[in-house]
Amino acid sequence: MNPLTAALDIEASELLPKLESIYKDLHRNPELSMQEVRSADVTADYLQTQGFEVARRVGVTGVVGLLRNGEGPTVMLRADMDALPVVEATGLPYASSVRVRDEDGAEVGVSHVCGHDLHMTWLMGVARILSRHRDAWAGTVLAVFQPGEEVGLGAQSMIDDGMFERFPKPDVVLGQHVVVGEAGTVGYRSGVILSAGDSLKVKLFGRGAHGSQPQTAIDPVIMAAATAMRLQTIVSREIAPTDNAVLTIGSLHAGVRENIIPEDATLRLNIRTTDEGVRATMLAAVRRICCAECQASNAPREPEFTTISSFPVTRNDVESTERIALAFKAQFGERAYETEPAGASEDFSLFGRAWQVPYVFWFVGGTDAETYARAKAAGQLNTLPNNHSPKFAPVIHPTLGAGLQAMLTAASVWLCNPARARHGTLRPREET
Numbered sequence: 518m519n520p521l522t523a524a525l526d527i528e529a530s531e532l533l534p535k536l537e538s539i540y541k542d543l544h545r546n547p548e549l550s551m552q553e554v555r556s557a558d559v560t561a562d563y564l565q566t567q568g569f570e571v572a573r574r575v576g577v578t579g580v581v582g583l584l585r586n587g588e589g590p591t592v593m594l595r596a597d598m599d600a601l602p603v604v605e606a607t608g609l610p611y612a613s614s615v616r617v618r619d620e621d622g623a624e625v626g627v628s629h630v631c632g633h634d635l636h637m638t639w640l641m642g643v644a645r646i647l648s649r650h651r652d653a654w655a656g657t658v659l660a661v662f663q664p665g666e667e668v669g670l671g672a673q674s675m676i677d678d679g680m681f682e683r684f685p686k687p688d689v690v691l692g693q694h695v696v697v698g699e700a701g702t703v704g705y706r707s708g709v710i711l712s713a714g715d716s717l718k719v720k721l722f723g724r725g726a727h728g729s730q731p732q733t734a735i736d737p738v739i740m741a742a743a744t745a746m747r748l749q750t751i752v753s754r755e756i757a758p759t760d761n762a763v764l765t766i767g768s769l770h771a772g773v774r775e776n777i778i779p780e781d782a783t784l785r786l787n788i789r790t791t792d793e794g795v796r797a798t799m800l801a802a803v804r805r806i807c808c809a810e811c812q813a814s815n816a817p818r819e820p821e822f823t824t825i826s827s828f829p830v831t832r833n834d835v836e837s838t839e840r841i842a843l844a845f846k847a848q849f850g851e852r853a854y855e856t857e858p859a860g861a862s863e864d865f866s867l868f869g870r871a872w873q874v875p876y877v878f879w880f881v882g883g884t885d886a887e888t889y890a891r892a893k894a895a896g897q898l899n900t901l902p903n904n905h906s907p908k909f910a911p912v913i914h915p916t917l918g919a920g921l922q923a924m925l926t927a928a929s930v931w932l933c934n935p936a937r938a939r940h941g942t943l944r945p946r947e948e949t
């Protein structure tokens with residue numbers, strides 16, 4: 518029996534209703550990336566009541582809670598806090614009705630349609646169990662609530678704010694995400710579990726003129742069109758068919774009137790890859806092609822490249838994942854499964870990368886079991902509202918309990934292993 522999930526079993530009847538109301542409160546009060554002031558206060562206050570040493574405003578709104586419990590490994594547990602600029606359409610009684618102004622002054626809805634409210638609630642519940650049952654484990658726990666995951670800025674902002682100098686280096690970094698999948702199931706994977714995601718803005722410069730006198734212009738519309746077509750040859754002609762790569766130009770803008778040749782054109786593109794080498798090849802090829810097309814058009818200056826966001830590949834440490842997978846199977850039985858890599862991206866891995874320690878990220882299903890089974894039988898899993906959809910709404914039970922179990926189970930691999938605690942090295946956990 519796992520000592521940490523056994524502790525959860527003892528607490529569950531009292532703890533779950535409390536966490537449910539915390540979850541609904543967070544859900545009703547979502548905040549955009551890098552503005553998670555209230556969420557940070559809720560999580561930091563909670564950690565403090567559980568006896569954690571708490572640091573606030575680490576990297577804008579980040580929260581780090583530290584709980585020392587004798588000799589043993591240090592485990593970092595991470596949750597993200599930000600919501601999205603989406604008008605919620607779940608129809609839930611606790612749906613968000615929050616509206617804010619974005620940078621351009623336009624009114625936008627805000628909602629937790631990526632489930633980060635659940636991630637915060639999970640980590641708070643885990644903190645509570647660890648704090649109340651210190652006899653069940655040994656070591657040090659870092660509970661990290663990070664801002665700005667959706668924009669890829671939060672983890673880096675915490676690192677830049679001296680996180681590594683201020684807190685002990687963990688032996689492992691653990692994180693989890695709610696996804697479409699049968700509620701209560703847990704999906705793990707060794708190696709790549711999430712893609713790298715790179716978004717770029719490319720501005721191409723021409724020379725504006727009257728539409729009737731093309732000889733006096735350098736037409737950025739043609740330049741942009743040729744560039745858009747040629748960029749599609751990167752995946753088809755420069756990347757091996759066995760490698761994963763996607764390049765999408767999601768936005769292309771130039772001009773306002775049919776008889777004015779505009780001054781410039783702007784492309785916004787998104788790249789997804791699962792290998793650092795392929796990623797580097799793609800990024801270099803984008804630059805090369807954009808520059809060459811501009812030269813071909815006799816552009817007056819080089820194109821301007823702006824990084825909109827950049828997420829590295831999330832590559833789970835193989836040995837650590839195998840150990841967690843064994844523990845998941847013991848805890849969840851059939852409900853633990855090996856997942857395919859997802860096309861989405863995360864900045865979670867930055868902590869493990871920068872600290873040069875293993876990291877493991879996994880998925881927890883949040884779709885009502887009956888709804889999921891019906892969609893699966895009808896071959897319509899793709900129609901279920903996914904993360905970022907205005908209708909994304911994980912069912913609270915059993916998703917809430919499953920996320921608590923999953924994180925406690927994974928943490929127990931390090932925190933409840935006396936051999937590892939003594940020697941500080943990885944050892945297979947002995948069955949008791």
Ligand code: ZN
Nearest residue numbers: 631667904905
């Ligand atoms: Zn998201």
Ligand code: ZN
Nearest residue numbers: 631633666694
């Ligand atoms: Zn997310």
